[in-house]
Amino acid sequence: MESKEFTAKTTEEAVRLASEYFNLPLGRLKVEVINAGSNGILGLFGKKKAKILATPTDANSTSMEVREVMRELTGEETSKPSPNRQASRTYTNQGSNDRHGETPSEEGKTTPQPESPEVLESARQVLVRLVDPLDADANIIGESTQYSIELKIDSHEIGILIGRRGQTLEALQYLTTRIVSHQEGRPVRINVDAGDYRKRRVESLQELASRMASKARGTRRPVAIGPFNAQERRIVHLALRNERGLSTSSRGRGEVKKVIISPRY
Template identity: 35%
Template sequence: MNGSIRVSAKTVDDAITEAMIQLGVTSDRLEYEVIEKGSSGFLGIGMKQAVIEARRKPEPEPEVVEEEPVAPVEEVREEKEPAEPVKEKVKEETPVVEKKEEKPAEEQNKARELAEVQPQTVEAVKTFLADTMKAMNMEVEIETSIDEDGALCADLCGEHMGILIGKRGQTLDSLQYLANRVANKHQDGYVRVKLDTENYRARREETLKHLAKNIAHKVKRNRRPVALEPMNPYERRIIHSALQSDPYVTTHSEGEEPYRKVVITLKR
C-alpha cells in the first residue's frame, strides 16, 4: 500500500485502533489489510501479535463527512434565538437528548445505591457464565470479587478470549448485560456486575483516551469538526471525560442508538 504504515498489536481490533490513532483518522477513513491475524498461544507461550498494513483513504471523502455535522447544529442554534416558540421547543428537547445519551448507566448507578452482593447472587452469576462458556465450547476460569463501589466483578481467564471480547467489546458488553439481569433476579436491591477479561476494559479506556487527544489535536490544527465512529454510552463518556478540560475543543453526541457518535468541534 502506498503511504502505508504497518501496525502490530495483541488483536486485529487493537491494531486497527492504533492505526487510527497514528494516522489521525476515524474507521470510515481507514483502509487496511490484515497481514497476520495473531494468536494467543498456549498459556501465553508462542503468542503472535496481529499485524495490519493501513493507510488513509483519499482526502476528498473526509471533508464531506466532517462538514456534515456542523451545518445542522449551527442551523438549529441560529433558529433558536429569533423565534420564542422555537426556542422553547428546542429547550424542551435538548435536556432529554443529553440524559438519554451520555449518562444513562452512570446516573442510574448514582441514583440507585448498590445493594450488598449476596452469596447466592455470586453463585448464580458464576453458574450462568460457566454454562454460557460451556455452550460456546470454551474452557474459562471465573474469578469474582467486590470492588470499592460495591459492584460484583467477574474476571474470565482462558484461551481465545478475543472471541469473548468481540468487535470493540460488543460480545463482552452483551454478556455483561445478561449477567446483570441474572444477578438482579436473585436478590432485593440493585446489583451491578462488571465483566472483564485480559484487562480489556482498562486497555480499551486508555486507547480511547489516546484517540480522543489525537483527534482533538487534529481538530485544532484543521479547524474542522471530526465525527468519531459509533460507540456505546460508556465509551462515549470516556471521550467526553478525556476532553472536558480542553480549553480549545468541545464534544457532543449525534445520531440514534446504536449509531450514536461523538463529534469533536473547535470552541468558538
C-alpha cells in the same frame, strides 16, 4: 439460514442449548421467544417449558437480539424513543449530565456499597453457565467493589469470548446483568472482562480522544469519531471533560452514535 426450536425449563437454558447446537457465541444468534415458560400452580400443576426459535446470524450482527431475549425473559417492554426527542446531546468541561449515564451525575448522590458475597457468587455462576458452551475450561473469578461486581474470564478461547469489536463480551455482560438483576429484583451493576480487553479498549479510546481533540483545536473545526456504544461514548466524554475550549456531543439515533469534538470560542 437454518432455524431450530429449542425447549428447556427456562429461556436462559434454551438459549444455552442453541449456542451449543450451532457452536456459536450468544452475540451471533437471533432468538425469538415462543414461550417464556411457567412454573404452574404452586410449582406442581400446569408447568410449561420455555421454547425459543434460534437462527444463526452473520458476524456483523450486534447483541441487539440478545437484548430482545432478555426483555422477553424479564417481562420488560421495549421502549421506543419519542419522535420529539433530540438525537444529540452536548457536554462541556463543566460536566453536563446525560439521561443515559454517558456522563456522571452529582444529583442524589449516595455512597454505594459492595454487593454481598452471595450476590457475587450468584453472578459468577450465571456467567459460568453462559460461558460453558463456548469454553468449558474457562476460569472465572470475581470481586465486589464499591461500584460494581467485576468478573474476569481466563480462557484459551479469548478471541471467541470477546468477539468482533467486543460484541460477544458485551452480550455476555448484558445477559449476566439482566439475569442477576432479575433474580435480585433490583439493578445490579456487573462488568465482564476477558483478557483485559476492556482495559485495553479504554486506553485506546482515551488515546484516540486526545489525538482527535488536538486535531479539532488545530483545524478549529468539529471532528467526528465513532460510532460507539453508550459505554464507549462515556469514556470519550470523560477523557475530554477537563479539556479547555472543547465540548463533546453524541450525535445519531439508536444505541450506536458518533461523538463530535468541537472547539469553543
